[in-house]
Amino acid sequence: MANLHVGFIGLGKMGVPMAENLLRAGFRVTGFDLNREAGPQLDGYVAFARADSAAAAARESQAVILMLPDSKVVDALLWEGAPGLAATLAKGTLIIDMSSSDPVHSRGNASRLEQIGLGFIDAPVSGGVKRAVDGSLSIMIGGTAQEVERGRPVLEAMGKTLIHVGAAGAGHAVKALNNFVSASGLIAVCEALVAAEKFGIDPHLVNQVFNASTGKNNTTEHKVENFMLSGKFNSGFALGLMRKDVQTAKDFIAGMGTPDEFVQKCLAVSQAAEAALEKGADHTAVYAYVRSAK
DSSP, X not given: OTTOEEEEXXXXXXXXXXXXXXXXXXXXXXXXXXXXXXXXXGGGOTTEEEOSSHHHHHTXXXXXXEOOSOHHHHHHHHHSSSSOHHHHSOTXXXXXXXXXXXXXXXXXXXXXXXXXXXXXXXXXEESHHHHHHHTOEEEEEESOHHHHXXXXXXXXXXXXXXXXXXXXXXXXXXXXXXXXXXXXXXXXHHHHHHHHHHTTXXXXXXXXXXHTSTTOOHHHHHTIIIIITTSOOOSXXXXXXXXXHHHHHHHHHHHHTSOOXXXXXXXXXXXXXXXXXXXXXXXXGHHHHHHHTO
C-alpha cells in the first residue's frame, strides 16, 4: 500500500499529526472532520485534499483510517444512514479503526465487513499527541495476518512499535487494558505523593525515589514533574478519555468473567475526579483532585 491513497476520518488532536506523517511518508490523503477548520496545516500539502463528507474522503481510497471517539460513532458511520459508509466502499478497501473502540464491537464489525468484501483491522495507539507528532506511536493491531500486512506500510508511517496482538478486536482489547494499567499507576502515584506531603516529605524527592526504585512507571517518569507538581495539568490527554478507557477495560474484563475488583476501584476514582473537576480537565489533574480531598 505504499504511496497509495488513504482516507482519514477524524482530524482531531491525534488525527492531524498522524495524517501529516502519512503525507510526509508519501501517501496521498483525503481527510474529513465535522470541524471543517481542523488541521489547517494539512492544507499546505499538495497531496492532501479536504473532503466535505466521510464518504467523499473514502471514495477513492485503498485504506480508510477511522480516528473517532468511540464505537458508537464508528458503528453509526459504517452502518447507519442512507447508505452507511461501508455500503459505499469499493470491494477490497481496508478499514483501519484506530479509534478507542470497544473490542466486541470491533470483532463484530470485522465479520460484517468481511461478508461484503471489505477488509478490517483495529489498530489503536498509545503515546499521546507528542508521539503522534514525531511518528513514534505504539500501535496494537488486531486482525488476520493478511490484512495486517496490507495495512503495515500505512501504520509504519505513524508508529514506531507495531505489535500484532491477535484476531480482530484484540488491538482494542489490549489498548483498553493498557490504559487501565496506566490509569491505575497514575492514581496510585497521586495518592502516594499526597500522603507523603501530608507527612512532611517533599513530593519532588519522593518522586525521585520512585524513579530510582521499583515504583517507577510512566506517570513518575513523564507526568509528575512536568504536569502534576508544576500545577500545569496540560499533558494533552483529557480525564474524560481516561475514564472512558477504564470503563471499556472494566466492561471487557467483566465480560471475560475474570476478577475485576481493582478495575472497578480505578473506574470509581476516575468518575469521582471527573465529576469534581472542571469540564475538559486533563487526566493529570487527578492529582489536584486527590490533594483537595486529603
